[in-house]
Amino acid sequence: MQAFGALADVQRSNLTLNQVNEIGVRLKNYEDSDAMARTWAMSSPERVESWGDQNVNILSVFRIQMALRFSMIVTILIVAGFGIYNILNMTVNQKRQDIAILRALGYDAFDIIMLFFSQGMIVGVIGGILGVICGYIFCSYLQTFSFMAATPMNPQGHLHIALTPAIFIQAGAMALLSAALASILPARAASKLTPIEIIRVGG
Amino acid sequence: MGIEATHLGIQFGTPPTRVLTDINLKIEDGEFVSLTGRSGAGKSTLLYVLSSLDDPTEGSVSIGGKNISTMTSKELHEFRNTKLGFVFQFHYLLAELTVLENVLVPTLKLHLEVEKRARAENLIAQFGLEEKMHRHPRQLSGGEMQRVAIARALIMKPKYLFADEPTGALDTANAESVIRILSECNEKEDTTVIMVTHDPDFAKMTKRQIRLADGRVVEDSSQNT
Numbered sequence: 353m354q355a356f357g358a359l360a361d362v363q364r365s366n367l368t369l370n371q372v373n374e375i376g377v378r379l380k381n382y383e384d385s386d387a388m389a390r391t392w393a394m395s396s397p398e399r400v401e402s403w404g405d406q407n408v409n410i411l412s413v414f415r416i417q418m419a420l421r422f423s424m425i426v427t428i429l430i431v432a433g434f435g436i437y438n439i440l441n442m443t444v445n446q447k448r449q450d451i452a453i454l455r456a457l458g459y460d461a462f463d464i465i466m467l468f469f470s471q472g473m474i475v476g477v478i479g480g481i482l483g484v485i486c487g488y489i490f491c492s493y494l495q496t497f498s499f500m501a502a503t504p505m506n507p508q509g510h511l512h513i514a515l516t517p518a519i520f521i522q523a524g525a526m527a528l529l530s531a532a533l534a535s536i537l538p539a540r541a542a543s544k545l546t547p548i549e550i551i552r553v554g555g
Numbered sequence: 556m557g558i559e560a561t562h563l564g565i566q567f568g569t570p571p572t573r574v575l576t577d578i579n580l581k582i583e584d585g586e587f588v589s590l591t592g593r594s595g596a597g598k599s600t601l602l603y604v605l606s607s608l609d610d611p612t613e614g615s616v617s618i619g620g621k622n623i624s625t626m627t628s629k630e631l632h633e634f635r636n637t638k639l640g641f642v643f644q645f646h647y648l649l650a651e652l653t654v655l656e657n658v659l660v661p662t663l664k665l666h667l668e669v670e671k672r673a674r675a676e677n678l679i680a681q682f683g684l685e686e687k688m689h690r691h692p693r694q695l696s697g698g699e700m701q702r703v704a705i706a707r708a709l710i711m712k713p714k715y716l717f718a719d720e721p722t723g724a725l726d727t728a729n730a731e732s733v734i735r736i737l738s739e740c741n742e743k744e745d746t747t748v749i750m751v752t753h754d755p756d757f758a759k760m761t762k763r764q765i766r767l768a769d770g771r772v773v774e775d776s777s778q779n780t
Contacts, residue, residue: 450649457635457661548603
């Protein structure tokens with residue numbers, strides 16, 4: 353609960369007449385607050401704290417939340433990467449004869465690597481684009497729900513979700529990186545198959 | 556220039572089993588050669604070594620004057636793509652592609668698919684598959700698939716065509732048709748054809764017969780005349 357009153361009335365009720373017990377300063381860039389607080393502390397006998405020092409517990413919760421989110425993203429990307437890796441591995445095994453004939457027709461190891469790597473990247477690009485679109489739609493929908501008590505800043509109690517382009521670009525780039533890492537091993541395995549070992553045993 | 560094998564030998568496995576021993580062979584450009592012999596005589600292995608698909612453990616092979624063991628991987632693969640054609644007992648067509656696309660597969664490496672399309676269509680028509688050009692391999696008979704495989708082998712106008720039992724999985728009529736196509740390709744396109752066969756009748760249709768036994772050349776018709 354918040355209460356607002358005239359400064360003189362509040363000082364009177366707190367028995368701190370004509371006393372200033374705190375000055376709040378709003379900076380243009382909140383990230384400068386630590387450096388600014390250190391500078392002012394050196395030139396003042398008063399206690400000077402940045403907002404970060406004052407809210408260290410809340411910030412540590414945010415940091416834990418960020419770490420958990422990052423761990424979840426990495427886990428999801430590893431699972432997705434293993435999906436692509438398994439699909440490509442199976443494809444390489446199923447296509448041994450095709451790889452053999454391509455090698456016999458003059459396709460070298462690099463051609464075969466590019467063939468399977470590009471297949472993995474196509475999966476990564478399509479998955480990344482679909483993921484970004486679905487993520488945007490889901491987050492936009494999530495924003496319409498009331499999850500918390502109403503406040504003057506958030507009268508409907510909606511969950512605040514950052515929908516900045518940088519987050520989506522980051523997510524898409526990580527999906528591509530995951531697809532690239534997952535594709536390279538099966539692609540290399542395919543490139544090492546020689547035509548003779550497959551043709552001699554009849555596939 | 557042709558193909559020349561010098562003191563060629565190969566052994567496989569542990570303990571090593573000798574498959575070819577001291578093969579010395581010269582095949583001139585434009586020849587149509589059959590490699591014959593019993594099962595296990597080493598004829599397919601000789602074909603694979605002569606065609607650069609396998610490496611000899613002894614001796615050397617030169618094709619068109621180039622020693623294939625001294626080529627870099629890039630040179631060897633480009634050489635294989637442009638100068639050599641392969642037909643195997645099994646057709647090895649790519650199931651997802653149509654007849655025309657399968658024939659054009661070798662051209663994709665050097666991005667010649669547009670330039671070679673007319674030749675691909677001509678070869679397909681020449682082999683009696685004009686109406687099946689846009690069908691997939693599963694819609695073709697065994698003989699038709701083998702003809703597509705031959706068209707694929709010929710699309711880059713190779714100087715040398717290697718065929719490993721190309722009639723092995725076909726009935727007599729289709730087998731004769733395949734041999735006729737190989738013979739025409741030798742005569743009309745001046746392609747040197749080296750074919751492995753266990754069928755003496757098909758071997759007789761070639762200009763030169765080389766017989767192998769226990770990994771050695773035991774008879775060469777060119778040296779009997």
